[in-house]
Amino acid sequence: MDASLSVAFVVTQFKTHLQHAHAKKLTDRVLLAAVATYGDKEMSVRAHLTLVARGSLFLNEKKGNPVQSSSLCLAALMHDIGKAAVMDNVFGLPRTLSPEEDIIKRKHTVLGGQICQKLGEPFISVAPWVRGHHESWNGSGYPDGLKGETIPHALRFLRLADVIGALRISRRYRAAFSLEESFEILQTMQRNGPVFDPSLMPFVDDLLALTK
Ligand SMILES: [Fe+2]
Numbered sequence: 001m002d003a004s005l006s007v008a009f010v011v012t013q014f015k016t017h018l019q020h021a022h023a024k025k026l027t028d029r030v031l032l033a034a035v036a037t038y039g040d041k042e043m044s045v046r047a048h049l050t051l052v053a054r055g056s057l058f059l060n061e062k063k064g065n066p067v068q069s070s071s072l073c074l075a076a077l078m079h080d081i082g083k084a085a086v087m088d089n090v091f092g093l094p095r096t097l098s099p100e101e102d103i104i105k106r107k108h109t110v111l112g113g114q115i116c117q118k119l120g121e122p123f124i125s126v127a128p129w130v131r132g133h134h135e136s137w138n139g140s141g142y143p144d145g146l147k148g149e150t151i152p153h154a155l156r157f158l159r160l161a162d163v164i165g166a167l168r169i170s171r172r173y174r175a176a177f178s179l180e181e182s183f184e185i186l187q188t189m190q191r192n193g194p195v196f197d198p199s200l201m202p203f204v205d206d207l208l209a210l211t212k
């Protein structure tokens with residue numbers, strides 16, 4: 001595991017992108033506590049957060065920075081925080097979930113948004129993005145079934161970076177997918193969806209290169 005894929009790296013990334021006054025009030029302890037709530041469960045989760053942050057910021061830059069980078073970075077770090085509030089162990093299982101388990105799993109989006117609402121600023125500002133990080137371009141995502149151009153840019157960046165950040169980390173039960181395998185999986189998802197904002201697909205190669 002690359003030594004830079006750590007909570008410390010993520011915090012440094014966030015601080016690098018600190019811009020607005022509220023964010024400056026954040027202490028390392030607050031952010032570390034938020035990340036560590038679920039990030040310490042296994043190394044792969046921390047690596048995942050880092051990849052999502054890197055990928056989202058990369059896409060934002062490529063698209064001309066339509067989103068404030070400090071907020072986007074915070075949303076990337078917090079996007080799966082709702083998993084900490086889901087009591088049932090439905091994450092990271094090496095099998096297809098039952099319909100009941102899938103409903104429980106999907107709740108992490110809504111719960112994550114609620115957690116951010118309760119944490120005050122700057123978390124409140126990113127609550128809608130934490131809630132919406134599983135929305136898909138064709139409207140098949142959750143929890144709100146947002147579709148196409150109505151999906152905020154931050155959610156489009158997070159969606160693609162999140163999937164890449166999942167494919168490219170190893171889990172207890174499987175190795176990371178190779179660059180070629182990941183590329184193929186993303187293309188298949190897009191053909192069957194589209195899942196991602198089509199205008200982001202030309203950056204997939206560069207995004208995958210970031211995960212080497
Ligand atoms: Fe998620």
Ligand SMILES: [Fe+2]
Nearest residue numbers: 048079080162
């Ligand atoms: Fe994720």
